[in-house]
Amino acid sequence: MRIRIHGGRVLDPASGFDAITDLYIGDGRILSVGKAPDGFTADREIDAHGLHVIPGLVDVSARLREPGQEHKGTIASETRAAAAGGITTLCLPPDTDPVIDTPAVAELIARRARDAGHARVVTLGALTLGLGGEQLAEMALLRDQGHCVGVSNACRPVTSTRVMRRAMEYAASCRMTVFLHADDASLSQGGCVHEGVMSTRLGLPGIPDAAETVAVARELMLIEQTGVRAHFCHLSTAHAVQMVARARHDGLPVSMGTTAHHLHLTEMDIGDFDSRAHVLPPLRTERDRDGLREGIARGAISTICSDHQPHDADAKLAPFPETEPGISGLETLLPLAQRLVEDGIADLPTVLGKLTHEPAAILGLDDCGRLQPGLRADICLYAPRQPWRVDGSAFLSAGKNTPFDGWELRGQVLYTLLEGKVVFDFNSE
Amino acid sequence: MSRRGLQFDDEGRLRHFITLDGLDRATLTEILDSAENFATVGTRQVKKVPLLRGKTIANLFFEPSTRTRTTFELAAKRLSADVLNLNISTSSASKGESLLDMLRNLEAMNCDMFVVRHNTSGAAHFIAEHAAPHISVINAGDGWHAHPTQAMLDMFTIRRHKGDFTALRVAIVGDIKHSRVARSEIQALSILGVPEIRVIAPQTLLPPEAERMGVHVYHSIEKGIRDVDVIVMLRLQRERMEGALLPSEDEYFARFGLTEAKLALAKPDAIVMHPGPINRGVEIDSAVADGPRSVILEQVSNGLAVRMAIMAKVLGRGPQSEEAA
Numbered sequence: 001m002r003i004r005i006h007g008g009r010v011l012d013p014a015s016g017f018d019a020i021t022d023l024y025i026g027d028g029r030i031l032s033v034g035k036a037p038d039g040f041t042a043d044r045e046i047d048a049h050g051l052h053v054i055p056g057l058v059d060v061s062a063r064l065r066e067p068g069q070e071h072k073g074t075i076a077s078e079t080r081a082a083a084a085g086g087i088t089t090l091c092l093p094p095d096t097d098p099v100i101d102t103p104a105v106a107e108l109i110a111r112r113a114r115d116a117g118h119a120r121v122v123t124l125g126a127l128t129l130g131l132g133g134e135q136l137a138e139m140a141l142l143r144d145q146g147h148c149v150g151v152s153n154a155c156r157p158v159t160s161t162r163v164m165r166r167a168m169e170y171a172a173s174c175r176m177t178v179f180l181h182a183d184d185a186s187l188s189q190g191g192c193v194h195e196g197v198m199s200t201r202l203g204l205p206g207i208p209d210a211a212e213t214v215a216v217a218r219e220l221m222l223i224e225q226t227g228v229r230a231h232f233c234h235l236s237t238a239h240a241v242q243m244v245a246r247a248r249h250d251g252l253p254v255s256m257g258t259t260a261h262h263l264h265l266t267e268m269d270i271g272d273f274d275s276r277a278h279v280l281p282p283l284r285t286e287r288d289r290d291g292l293r294e295g296i297a298r299g300a301i302s303t304i305c306s307d308h309q310p311h312d313a314d315a316k317l318a319p320f321p322e323t324e325p326g327i328s329g330l331e332t333l334l335p336l337a338q339r340l341v342e343d344g345i346a347d348l349p350t351v352l353g354k355l356t357h358e359p360a361a362i363l364g365l366d367d368c369g370r371l372q373p374g375l376r377a378d379i380c381l382y383a384p385r386q387p388w389r390v391d392g393s394a395f396l397s398a399g400k401n402t403p404f405d406g407w408e409l410r411g412q413v414l415y416t417l418l419e420g421k422v423v424f425d426f427n428s429e
Numbered sequence: 430m431s432r433r434g435l436q437f438d439d440e441g442r443l444r445h446f447i448t449l450d451g452l453d454r455a456t457l458t459e460i461l462d463s464a465e466n467f468a469t470v471g472t473r474q475v476k477k478v479p480l481l482r483g484k485t486i487a488n489l490f491f492e493p494s495t496r497t498r499t500t501f502e503l504a505a506k507r508l509s510a511d512v513l514n515l516n517i518s519t520s521s522a523s524k525g526e527s528l529l530d531m532l533r534n535l536e537a538m539n540c541d542m543f544v545v546r547h548n549t550s551g552a553a554h555f556i557a558e559h560a561a562p563h564i565s566v567i568n569a570g571d572g573w574h575a576h577p578t579q580a581m582l583d584m585f586t587i588r589r590h591k592g593d594f595t596a597l598r599v600a601i602v603g604d605i606k607h608s609r610v611a612r613s614e615i616q617a618l619s620i621l622g623v624p625e626i627r628v629i630a631p632q633t634l635l636p637p638e639a640e641r642m643g644v645h646v647y648h649s650i651e652k653g654i655r656d657v658d659v660i661v662m663l664r665l666q667r668e669r670m671e672g673a674l675l676p677s678e679d680e681y682f683a684r685f686g687l688t689e690a691k692l693a694l695a696k697p698d699a700i701v702m703h704p705g706p707i708n709r710g711v712e713i714d715s716a717v718a719d720g721p722r723s724v725i726l727e728q729v730s731n732g733l734a735v736r737m738a739i740m741a742k743v744l745g746r747g748p749q750s751e752e753a754a
Contacts, residue, residue, distance in 0.1 A: 195637045196637050196638055197637075197638050197641050199636065199637065200636035200637055200638055200639065200641065200642060201450070201612075201642075202550055202551065202574055203550040203571075203572055203573030203574030203575065203609055203612055204550050204551070204572075204573070204574070205550075205573075206637060208637075272435065272554060273550075273551035273554050273555065314527065317527070317529055317559075318527070318528060318529075318555065319528070319547065319549040319550070319551040319552040319554075319555045319571075319572075320549075320550065320551040320555070321549050321550060321551065321572070322549055
């Protein structure tokens with residue numbers, strides 16, 4: 001299938017390219033930008049006038065719930081939601097059931113994703129066996145046979161500093177990136193919201209800032225000692241951002257990301273026990289949110305992810321502390337990120353970079369997240385100013401849980417192409 | 430949905446009683462006034478009024494409680510309602526049907542009101558949010574969040590002794606952090622116009638940003654109870670020692686226990702309150718608990734009148750109809 005996308009504003013954040021022009025696609029790859037290749041005849045024309053043509057988004061952290069929790073979502077349902085959100089590459093943490101600590105589980109996921117065909121799914125292998133925090137997982141096998149792009153203990157704690165040190169050393173010798181969830185479990189234990197004004201007002205057990213900063217401090221020291229390449233997936237506090245930024249400045253091989261919801265919400269959005277805003281790490285203060293935004297503006301934060309966690313309705317139907325944390329975020333990732341531009345935090349290429357080539361580079365996927373001839377034609381076309389009202393119940397994701405219900409957002413994805421194939425077409429949905 | 434929205438019906442009348450947060454002084458005063466009327470019912474030959482005849486009230490206690498449940502039960506019976514007592518151990522509830530399924534079943538039995546005690550913050554709010562439109566919910570204590578009827582009976586007790594709230598200095602001593610009583614009490618005192626509310630506790634038993642609740646924080650009881658009119662002592666749970674929040678009961682008593690010597694620092698006519706049950710020798714000395722300044726037993730008897738007033742109010746009829754009856 002050969003496609004010509006014509007008349008759109010083509011933005012490639014990696015190269016800084018930004019012009020109204022045409023894009024030519026064939027054999028699943030980008031053939032050229034601007035000028036038609038010799039003898040090119042299109043099988044399909046996509047009129048992109050008024051649209052932004054950007055690389056398909058790369059999401060460093062999204063749960064698909066399969067295998068293990070298919071009542072919350074499946075690889076098919078969630079990758080379809082990803083396509084609707086303009087996301088072409090998803091990175092799945094290893095806390096599936098069974099855990100991704102053997103190549104077979106990683107292969108199973110990859111096969112199911114290929115069969116579904118809506119988005120590319122890459123996986124993180126377990127850092128420790130069963131995510132138990134005690135024995136090392138078979139990292140090299142996970143890399144070689146399971147094609148895992150990194151290792152992680154997901155949100156499970158590695159309580160023993162000795163185990164974490166060894167795991168980082170081993171990962172470094174395997175040349176694998178470690179994806180970290182910074183949380184000192186003994187400080188966050190039992191908590192369900194930020195420890196602050198709202199925990200005091202609602203009498204909810206809190207999670208102090210220190211649960212994140214203490215963990216970041218430990219991991220930074222170990223990164224320095226082991227030399228491992230590491231990425232903090234979703235930081236929530238301004239203080240942690242400063243710590244990691246300083247470490248980066250000092251030359252440590254470390255990067256960091258945050259989530260779209262932490263860039264827009266604060267603890268106040270919990271309101272009266274609104275379980276849709278129950279998420280881990282918890283929504284923090286306005287000062288923290290502003291600190292994260294500053295991290296985006298200054299380039300210290302490399303990735304904005306959805307941290308997608310779809311839930312069945314029952315998971316959110318209980319008294320707040322008994323509900324399950326997480327937000328269904330695939331379908332709001334792009335418009336929420338673009339809202340940062342509308343809020344004057346950063347310019348569009350900067351923000352889009354944190355959804356495309358920057359996460360791709362951290363995942364080691366050099367041919368994703370860019371619009372350059374010869375690379376895979378993963379492309380998202382969206383109407384940047386088209387407003388829409390968020391209605392979780394209308395999500396394609398099996399998880400309808402979103403605290404953004406009722407928000408008026410701008411930016412509607414109209415087409416998503418995965419390796420040159422249209423996997424989402426708004427008008428035929 | 431805002432608290433105000435959830436607690437009030439379409440006509441702006443109080444429908445649920447979940448938290449004092451968002452209520453105004455007029456509403457609280459009206460409840461206290463109405464409780465004064467109900468207080469006389471218990472002294473009559475016939476201790477019942479027919480206000481809630483034909484209504485069914487279910488006491489849903491997910492957490493063990495004798496006193497609170499008993500006063501709610503008695504309050505309901507004095508108002509002539511039918512009462513269902515359900516003691517549900519949370520462990521068995523979590524194994525079997527969900528909270529929501531249980532609610533649906535009770536609704537099918539045509540209950541008019543749920544009185545809910547639960548160990549999870551937000552449980553009463555959750556039940557009110559999902560209950561059928563004709564059902565009222567009264568929060569009899571949820572986790573660390575709120576215990577508004579306890580706070581109201583304490584306000585009733587304070588008013589009987591002190592009259593005017595707007596000239597008072599009140600100290601709350603003890604485990605503020607884990608106390609739903611303290612949270613509701615602070616809200617009630619603020620709404621009723623108490624100009625100075627103090628909380629006295631070690632930092633480990635204070636919630637973060639406690640000052641934002643509108644209180645003055647003291648870490649020393651000697652400083653904190655100086656010249657106060659009312660002292661509210663809170664119960665100290667044994668498990669606080671296990672969580673490394675306190676070294677020992679002995680040290681706690683030495684620093685924060687209310688003795689006659691410390692009480693002498695308060696105003697000469699200061700009253701001593703405690704929501705019960707008391708840990709003698711842990712947060713309060715027996716000499717004080719049983720002494721002339723203690724109004725602890727009075728709080729218990731006031732609990733009945735105040736809960737009658739609240740039940741009557743949220744089920745849509747005030748004490749005026751009592752006169753007609």
